[in-house]
Every structure is written in C-alpha cells, then in structure tokens.
Amino acid sequence: MKNGAGPRGPGVLVIEPMGNAGRFLVEAADRLGVRLYAATHKDVHEGYPQWLRAALAGVCATDLTDAPRALGDMEAFCRQYGIAGVAPCFELFTPLAALLADRIGLPGNDPRLARAARNKIEMGEAFAAAGVPAPRWAVAHDAEEAYRVARTHGLGWPLVVKPAEQGGSWGVSVVDGEDGQDGRDGPEAREVPERLAAAVAAARRFTHAHPHGLELDTRVLLQEYIPGGEYSCDTVVAGGVAYPLPVVAKDTTEGRYRIEIGHTCPSGLPAPLVRKVQHLAARAALAVGVRNGIAHTEVKIPPGTETPYVIETGARLPGDNLCEVVEAATGVSEAVAQLQAVLGRLPDTLPSRTAAASIRFLLPERGGVLRRVFIPDLPGTRAEVHLPPGTSVPEPADSSCRIGHVVARAETADQARGSAERAAARSRVEMG
Ligand SMILES: Nc1ncnc2c1ncn2[C@@H]1O[C@H](COP(=O)(O)OP(=O)(O)OP(=O)(O)O)[C@@H](O)[C@H]1O
Ligand SMILES: [Mg+2]
Numbered sequence: 001m002k003n004g005a006g007p008r009g010p011g012v013l014v015i016e017p018m019g020n021a022g023r024f025l026v027e028a029a030d031r032l033g034v035r036l037y038a039a040t041h042k043d044v045h046e047g048y049p050q051w052l053r054a055a056l057a058g059v060c061a062t063d064l065t066d067a068p069r070a071l072g073d074m075e076a077f078c079r080q081y082g083i084a085g086v087a088p089c090f091e092l093f094t095p096l097a098a099l100l101a102d103r104i105g106l107p108g109n110d111p112r113l114a115r116a117a118r119n120k121i122e123m124g125e126a127f128a129a130a131g132v133p134a135p136r137w138a139v140a141h142d143a144e145e146a147y148r149v150a151r152t153h154g155l156g157w158p159l160v161v162k163p164a165e166q167g168g169s170w171g172v173s174v175v176d177g178e179d180g181q182d183g184r185d186g187p188e189a190r191e192v193p194e195r196l197a198a199a200v201a202a203a204r205r206f207t208h209a210h211p212h213g214l215e216l217d218t219r220v221l222l223q224e225y226i227p228g229g230e231y232s233c234d235t236v237v238a239g240g241v242a243y244p245l246p247v248v249a250k251d252t253t254e255g256r257y258r259i260e261i262g263h264t265c266p267s268g269l270p271a272p273l274v275r276k277v278q279h280l281a282a283r284a285a286l287a288v289g290v291r292n293g294i295a296h297t298e299v300k301i302p303p304g305t306e307t308p309y310v311i312e313t314g315a316r317l318p319g320d321n322l323c324e325v326v327e328a329a330t331g332v333s334e335a336v337a338q339l340q341a342v343l344g345r346l347p348d349t350l351p352s353r354t355a356a357a358s359i360r361f362l363l364p365e366r367g368g369v370l371r372r373v374f375i376p377d378l379p380g381t382r383a384e385v386h387l388p389p390g391t392s393v394p395e396p397a398d399s400s401c402r403i404g405h406v407v408a409r410a411e412t413a414d415q416a417r418g419s420a421e422r423a424a425a426r427s428r429v430e431m432g
Helices: 022-032 042-046 050-055 067-081 091-104 120-130 143-152 191-203 271-287 322-330 334-342 413-425
Strands: 011-015 035-040 058-061 083-088 137-140 159-163 173-175 220-224 229-238 241-252 260-265 293-301 309-314 356-362 368-374 381-385 404-410 428-431
Touching: 011 022, 011 067, 011 091, 022 035, 022 050, 022 334, 035 042, 035 067, 042 058, 058 067, 067 083, 067 091, 083 091, 083 334, 120 137, 120 220, 120 271, 120 309, 137 143, 143 191, 143 220, 159 191, 173 191, 191 220, 229 271, 229 322, 229 334, 241 271, 241 322, 241 334, 260 322, 260 413, 271 293, 271 309, 293 334, 322 334, 322 356, 322 404, 356 413, 381 413, 404 413
Parallel strands: 011 035, 011 083, 035 058
Antiparallel strands: 137 220, 159 173, 159 220, 229 241, 229 293, 241 260, 260 356, 293 309, 356 404, 368 428, 381 404
16 A cells, blocks of 8 residues: 655654554654654554545555564565664554564564563563562452452552553553551441452453454453652663653542543653653663663652652553643654654754643543533643544543643743643533
C-alpha cells in the first residue's frame, strides 16, 4: 500500500501510529524531513483519519498479532523502502519494534528485555533485577488466589489490582481493606473478598486488545499501594545514553478508579527532587531495555519523603497530549527527539523556553449517551472535544470515558493549571 510521496529524507517505520502520539510523530517527521511509514493491519488502516493517511509515505499492511509473520513482512518492507529507523508507538507492539530493529541492524531497544516494556509482570522482574524502587507485587490467576495472596504476601491495604497487559487505566482498581487495615477483621471485612473479586474480574475482562485483537496475558498483578503525588517523566535514550526530559505533575481521580484527569509542566517539584525523578525514570527506561528511543515513566512520591517509586514505564511516547504540554512549556519536541534517537542521531532535548502548560480532561459524572458538550473559550486555552453527540460513554472507570480536554499555556505552572481548571469547571457535559 502506498499513499503519498512524502518529503525526501530517511524513512522511519512507525509500528502503529494510531493513537494520541501519532500526530506528534507526523509533525516531527515533517520538521525533520523524515519519510514516515506505518506498520498496521489493513482494517485498522481503513479507520485512520485522513490527515494520517495523507502524511504517510507508505504502509506495511500485516498482522501485528502474529509476531513471526509481522516481523517477516516488516523486514521485507524495510529492505524494499530503505528504512533507516523503527519507531514503536503503540505500547503493546514495543517488543516487535525491538525485535525488528535487531533483525535488520537498526538502532533499537534490547530485544532480550523487550517484553518487559509491555508486560507489567516482566517489568516488575526487570525493575527488581536492576534495583529500581517500585511497589512490591505478586501475581494471581483468579479471585481466590488473589485473596489468598492479599492475606499472605504482606502487600497491605489498599491493594492495587491491575491487568498484566493494558493501558489507559483499563481494569485498574484500588481495593480498600477494612478501615485501611489488613482486610481481615471488623464489620466491613466480609466485603473485602467481594471487592477483590470484582477488581480481579475487571482486570481480566479483556482477553484481547482493541483494535488489532492482540491476545493479552490475563494474569492479574497485585501491587502494594504507593500513596502521594504522581508525576511522569520521559527519557530519550540514544546509543544507550539517557537524556532526561522535563517532569510533569499528574492529577488523577481518587477512590477505586484512578483516571488521569490532568497534567501540568513544570511539575512544581523542587529542583533536587526533579533531578531524582529524572534519574529514576532513566534507570527505569534502561531497566526495560530502552537503548535507542523514548520511554514514558510514571512515578509516585509518598508524602513527607523524597523517594520516588516507579509505577510503570513504557518504551513509547506519552499519550494524553503530553507531547503538546511538554513542548508548550519547554520547547522540547519529544517526537522529534524519538525520531532522532531511532535514526541513531543525537536527540535535541535541551529546553529552549521556560513557560508552563496544563491539560485538563473532561469526564462525565456517569456513563450514558452524550447529548451536548460546551467548553468556554478562555484566553490562553485551546479545547478539543473527543466524542460526537450521540456517543455511548462508559461509566467513569478508565480513560475511555473522557469527553474532551482543555490545554492552557501561561508563564507559570500555577497560572496554566488555574486556567485549565477554570475552563474545565465552566464546561458542561450533558448526558442522556
Ligand atoms: N502501585 C500503585 N500505587 C498507587 N497507585 C497506583 C499504583 N498502581 C497504579 N496506580 C494508580 O492507577 C493509575 C493507573 O495505573 P497504571 O499506570 O499501572 O495503569 P495503565 O493502565 O498502564 O495506565 P495508563 O496507561 O493510563 O498510564 C496510576 O496512574 C496510579 O494513579
Ligand atoms: Mg499508567
């Protein structure tokens, strides 16, 4: 399949550019004069928006759920089109990108560790092997085992229950014990097994990932709950050398479901703690084998401490329009830096400005049919609605319920967060 000519320049094969980061890779390729190619399934390609189709110099249509076949097809494609770099974009296919780059001798990530960036159980093992501070964890195959493990492994309460392989907070639950205690005694104790069983069922709900139908590991991860503020920090790695990017503060919902509702850059953390988070994010990226590319790492810092813990890392650009937020605040294009890294070049990661930006997502109060959305047009803000009226929106349990977002730019983080919050507070989401 071939869609358009594209600029002359080195070619980069993006393994599944659909999703939030794809548009930033398209812009970055344009700036760098890189020809962008996509590897995807032909049915998924049919659903690409027009701007994405038009931006691609060509498409390798394959079955990404069949690794041997996909690797064979992509290798032949790379040789035919003289591809000079492979960029993973869709988290679940980051192992394929590492294997492909290794096979054709292009700069990529460590193929032996590749699955650790996709599977949170292997990620936990990789963090432990590298001494990266992370929540303690255990694995369960069903609700009974989860209850047994919860009572015997000393992970404490609340307990985080999540799928081994997913994203977007899908199937992630924070399960309370009884009054925050060990879950065994007291009037609410009998509800603990039920809550845990519901959380395990939610984590195991999807056996295949949308939209390719990739089979998922349905084991469930039980994790110690890390309290405190949440941050993310991306790391570009080129030739095995880590280049830290800015730290971003994250806001999530409270309670059973933790949905990301906003991000602000800069983070507001004091400089020494920013350095610690950047250092830890780089260690996490290297621990899961990132050698030439980018990683998105999420950390939490317990209150009253200066010790960040890694919640997870992915060998891909961030979602949630974080590329826009980070570039608005610092002038650094993460997508440009990723393309440079996968092409074996030195990445541009030095900030060129000291401004601030914040994004706020609009969530419905409950699931239902979306009737109408109104987002006020406040100065310094830009809004986007994700879903058209008439869309059936699920209950707010993960990021698929987001209706739209507002990005605010300002001189300081407080101002940016303030205007994004004001615009969100004055927005109206009507559900039927
Ligand atoms: N061990 C933990 N301790 C405290 N909070 C946690 C823990 N694990 C997950 N969370 C909360 O749940 C959210 C989602 O979890 P996680 O990042 O592991 O899932 P995900 O589906 O990969 O998320 P996403 O793709 O949205 O980043 C986290 O952002 C955090 O707020
Ligand atoms: Mg996460």
